Amino acid sequence: MATSNYQPKNRFLRAFNEQLPILSLIHDSLGPGYRAPKNLNYWWNFGSLAGFCLIVQIVTGIVLVMHYTPHADLAFDSVEHIMRDVNYGWLLRYIHANGASMFFIVVYIHIFRGLFYGSYRSPRETLWFLGVIIYLLMMATGFMGYVLPWGQMSFWGATVITNLFSAVPLVGDEIVTFLWGGYSVDNPTLQRFFSLHYLLPFVILGMVILHIWALHIPGSNNPLGIDVQGPQDQVPFHPYYTAKDAFGLGLFLIFFAVFVFYFPNFLGHPDNYIEANPMVTPAHIVPEWYYLPFYAILRAIPDKLGGVVAMFAAILILFAMPWLDGSKARSSRFRPIYRTFLWLFVANAILLGYVGANSPDDFLHLGGVDISFLTLGRIATAYYFLFFLVIVPVVSRWEEPLPLPKSINEEVLKKAAKAAPAE
Amino acid sequence: MATTEQGTSEGTDVTRRDFLYVASGAFAAVGAAAAAWPLIDQMNPSADVLALSSIEVDLSAIDVGQSVTVLWRGKPVFVRHRTPKEIEEARAVDLASLPDPQADEDRVQKPEWLIMVGVCTHLGCVPIGERGDYDGWFCPCHGSHYDTSGRIRKGPAPKNLEVPEYVFLNDTTVKIG
Amino acid sequence: MKAMFKKTGLIVSLASALVSGGFGAAQAAGGSAELKHLDWSFNGMFGRYDDASLQRGFQVYREVCSACHSLKHIAFRNLTDIGFSEAEVKALAAQYEIVDGPDEFGDMYTREGRPSDRIPGPFENEQQARASNGGALPPDLSLVAKSRVGGPDYIYSLLTGYHEPPAGVELRAGMNYNAVFPGNQIAMAPPLFEDMVEFADGTPATVEQMAEDVSHFLMWAAEPKLEERKSMGFRVLLFLIIMTGLFYFANKKVWLPVKRGENV
Secondary structure: OOOOOOOOOOOHHHHHHHHOOOOHHHHHOOOOOOOOOOOHHHHHHHHHHHHHHHHHHHHHHHHHHHHOOOOOOHHHHHHHHHHOOOOOOHHHHHHHHHHHHHHHHHHHHHHHHHHOOOOOOOOHHHHHHHHHHHHHHHHHHHHHHHHHHEEHHHHHHHHHHHHHHOOOOOOHHHHHHHHHHHHHHHHHHHHHHHHHHHHHHHHHHHHHHHHHHHHHHHOEEEEEOOOOOOOHHHEEEHHHHHHHHHHHHHHHHHHHHHHHHHOOOOOOOOOHHEEOOOOOOOOOOOOOOHHHHHHHHHHHHOHHHHHHHHHHHHHHHHHHHHHHHHOOOOOOOHHHHHHHHHHHHHHHHHHHHHHHHOOOOOOOEEEOOOHHHHHHHHHHHHHHHHHHHHHHHHHHHHOOOOOOOHHHHHHHHHHHHHHHHHH | OOOOOOOOOOOOOOOOOHHHHHHHHHHHHHHHHHHHHHHHHOOOOOOOHOOOHHHHOOOOOOOOOOOOOEOOOEEEEEEEOOOHHHHHHHHHOOHHHOOOOHHHHOOOEEOOOOEEOOOOOOOOOOOOEEEOOOEEEEEOOOOOOOOOOOEEEEOOOOOOOOOOEEEEEOOOOEEEE | HHHHHHHHHHHHHHHHHHHHHHHHHHHHOOOOOOOOOOOOOOOOOOOOOOHHHHHHHHHHHOOOOOHHOOOOEEHHHHHHHHOOOHHHHHHHHHEEEEEOOOOOOOOOEEOOOOOOOEOOOOOOHHHHHHHHHHOOOOOOOHHHHHHHOOHHHHHHHHHHOOOEEEOOOOOOOOEEOOOOOOOEEEEEOHHHHHHOOOOOOOOOHHHHHHHHHHHHHHHHHHHHOHHHHHHHHHHHHHHHHHHHHHHHHHHHHHHHHHHHOOOO
């Protein structure tokens, strides 16, 4: 990557590129100069989609800030001002609010892709770590962003989440007071959350650039999980994957638009259209859907500190994946037993989300049997950690992978031969 | 890795600019342009700002020789009840001698009421009343002198003070904007 | 690829079931009766508000609800959206007294309302509102259609949901029985009675009619850009579907040599 032989045709561009080789950089990282495995499937679309989501959030966010007022007395009204009076304000705010959910949907699928095809394995550990850091930053950014409209869920969500830190031994209460800038969630809290909500996306952007850089050193993993052996295994990124990403982006935009234009408040909570009131707690405090699995883990542990530790551990354990997985094959395609556990893990994560959305005291009626959500949450939490701490290390080392194909090209040619008679 | 470019594919059917690619590109471009419009238009005045764009001023409390300054669209508007002497001065000027020639009759609807935006046409400062070499207004920022009709007479300002749209709703009420 | 879409579809439907299930459970926790689902004109992909109903609803708000409930996010000028002319809005605004000031002596004064003013509420502050309502705070109605699960259906069901408490239910002092209100005990007395307003268009003012019209009006108050949103959404989707179709075929064409087994 360091030495590019790219030469723009235009004389002036060539001179410019010699002094600042930014055109070479683009050519070699997103253009024909970057070669990617030729067998990437549609799961690989979600990386570029995540980048797209980040840009959408930054652009709409910058524009919303032109009208939003970060003050406890004015924030709620300024959001309504955006919704009612600002030209296209309703559209921009609905894109930003739903865009957060879209970003998380895309990133969850992107993470799952990595888990399924072993993209965290050597030589891509750094790439994976950067990804987990981006995910953590996203969680923080999303949480603080949800506080800004200063509705009831904003206020009480902020109260509950910041109170998690009171579980820290000895200095817990001091930490919470420090986070709040006072003795409760109030104007100082709102203002610092606003500042950080504006800052963190740019930190994420920087991390994303490192993430892409770290991707381009070893190159993309692929559904077979085997190494690229030569140019015959690859295609130029442009036009092959730009075309494929464009098609994926189109599908994604349709999905996104359906929410923005027809169900703009489906993923939000009605209580957030009531202005924050420190005197009245809503009947059910529910975080945004993308935190629900972790919220369920938090509530599954009977001890306050234990719950908080488990919740953070549930995310941080992703960092350990490169060491937990000891299989000879990267891709789950050749590991049927592991694959079953992995799908079960996905179902379990969704179940945790469902548990997180419900009150632990309520019961799930399953064919005549009543299970409390608390019990359900504990079982699901147990599987969550069992998966990482036992299933991955044991199954990956014990299960003998199916025979791996010799090369990517061979597999692609086999497919082409199969498809040929049909054409 | 990136340095090994496998021959150039230009000229083959892959990169030939046929209808499908042109149409795709055109749709992408139109879509991007359409998406940009809300991002730009949000900077234009919002509905509540536009709704505030006219104000009514009660003239009954302003005596001859007095003026009030009201805030209109975030800018000061001078409403001056001119004395006969001021009117006379304003109308006696030889138009040819003015940097921005305009008859006093064209700047007022009723001779005794001079209504104008109190923003210097040079760089936007607010001139001070009953000052300057022409008994009108004087801008302290860069020394522009305006006469009793608010016309520029001396100094760097290029134009007369702007007269906003206004109507007299009755003898004592004027609606600006 | 097909199998992948199948799986993705499964995940998407699971996720949406999870989200709606989550909210459904939260909603049911109130232990309230089923909401009545009306066939609102603003429902659906091409939904639009019905100006006649909005104007009747505004009349109900003005003559009934506004005695206790504010509508603070709505300005008089917004009423041109529901079919009033500018002159009508101006005349209407002038009927209200607005506190403005301070004047040059530092005193607040009242003046006639202007179209740019927000509709003033019945109380000056929360404390005054509570003092006048036996300690209960009548909520602002600007966003009530979005801040209650079920939205306009909930408002309609609440307004028509008053009846005698079932046997064995002890009402607390000052409370009224309502079938859909969470907990079933509501401080607001039944607000609507037959013929308490007279509609200019001759529509009979039954409780159901008034409840429907005011719910319609409050939906508009909460989401005034609904019509613009839905009509724009249709055009955007149409555009995106065509664009994505083009992208699909362009992508297919790009990949043709690779699918044929050529090296590129």
